[in-house]
Amino acid sequence: MSSETPETTGSLADRITKPEVTPDTQPAAATEDGADGAGAQLQGSELNEPDYTVEVKLSDLQADPNNPLFSAKTFEQLGLDERILKGLSKMGFRKPSKVQERALPLLMANPAQNFVGQSQSGTGKTAAFVLNVLSRLDLSPDMQTRPQALILAPTRELARQIVGVIQIMGQFLEGLIIGTAVPADSNTRPARMACSVVVGTPGTVMDMMKKRILAPNDIAVLVLDEADNMLDLQGMGDQCIRVKSALRPTTQIVLFSATFPEHVSEYSKKFAKDPNEIRLQHEELTVEGIKQLYIDCNDEEEKYNNLVQLYGLLTVGSSIIFVRTRNSAAEIEKRMVAEGHTVASLTGGIEGSQRDTVIDAFRSGDAKVLITTNVLARGIDVSTVSLVVNYDIPDHHTPGRPREPDFQTYLHRIGRTGRFGRIGVAISFVSNQEEWNMLRKIQQHFGCQIDRVDTGDWDEVEEVIKKTIKNSRAQANFAANQQ
């Protein structure tokens, strides 16, 4: 694959040639809140927001039946184990979101039934499947080192993030051991995955099963996060099928994503037979707290100049700039750094733990601007991200034919902001007729409004965007607009 090839989330797995295991099987109880991915200091929806008024606003959102964060029940009423409830409380989770409240009774019922779940980005799908997994584990001394649940994610970043969530949510479950199966830098790998839960990318997990490092016999739950993406991509879809066929036929299959496009939808029901389902219409998919804007540019150079103009705003919170190719990412990074700006870049061209260094710096706020490709379009949860820039509009491109918008990727990209009721801004750059057509189709598809930013007056642009970003919850913005 040439480096000019547009990246998809699948291209990472395709490039993995030496899958290895991180020597990362560790008792969750030993982990402090700063665990990778879900560490309270790095994210978690409440703990880094000590502001009392913000708390009140989240509870307002969760009390509104039309909001995806609404629930009529408490976690206690969902019948969760005391130790798991303690973990949730430590994370600052007060009430379930809609998808959590609706999915958990279906997921946790016995005999276990397959499940396909869809809800908007940032509405807590991870907790829904992690709570089911934790509730189903037998952590007796004999069993705690035997994998009983397997969670697959399309990228190493997402797999590590899920590990972080399990560590913190399961911190009071004695005997819980979590294994990570993502490509590593060296050839060190354990002889056996002696853990209760495994989280990994499909290629590495498949390889470990083949080499009998990971025993499939006791796996009772298989979760595919970003399921539509995994099943849609040739390499990864095949690997998921092979992993599933190694498991016992009674294994509960759980699929989650914010998007299930028509062509994957039917197939996913074959992968997870007779599932309970929670589905949304595409008009319901956009998140209210994400303000969608676009900037009209005359050409590529003007796109870059506008990005540089925006830079001061990019550093107000944290922000992600999405580009089509690794080459563009490298080029923009080079130019911005040469002009004295600090940016980090993560594309499929970087491998192994080098990628961990970049994403960890971004999570911690050491790097505030991240340039990336579609490889990080999905799942990544960094609550401080207040601005997403679609430097290139995500598209499907067949040579010789006009570019068509990639609706799913657009939604996942902008969903890196506006997490769990927060406010965020997503700005798409449009520099020719083709891109303009794609933007229009995106608006029509989701039935959403994407407003033009007038770049004639940058002070005004700054004011509009800063004002939006400053309001940390959707409700706050809503209230402001009503006045």
Ligand SMILES: Nc1ncnc2c1ncn2[C@@H]1O[C@H](COP(=O)(O)OP(=O)(O)OP(=O)(O)O)[C@@H](O)[C@H]1O
């Ligand atoms: N019940 C809850 N109360 C408070 N915060 C929550 C709750 N559930 C989840 N969160 C927080 O909401 C944020 C988004 O959750 P999560 O990453 O699971 O979203 P998602 O639905 O999987 O999104 P995506 O589709 O982008 O992958 C996380 O920071 C998580 O800690």
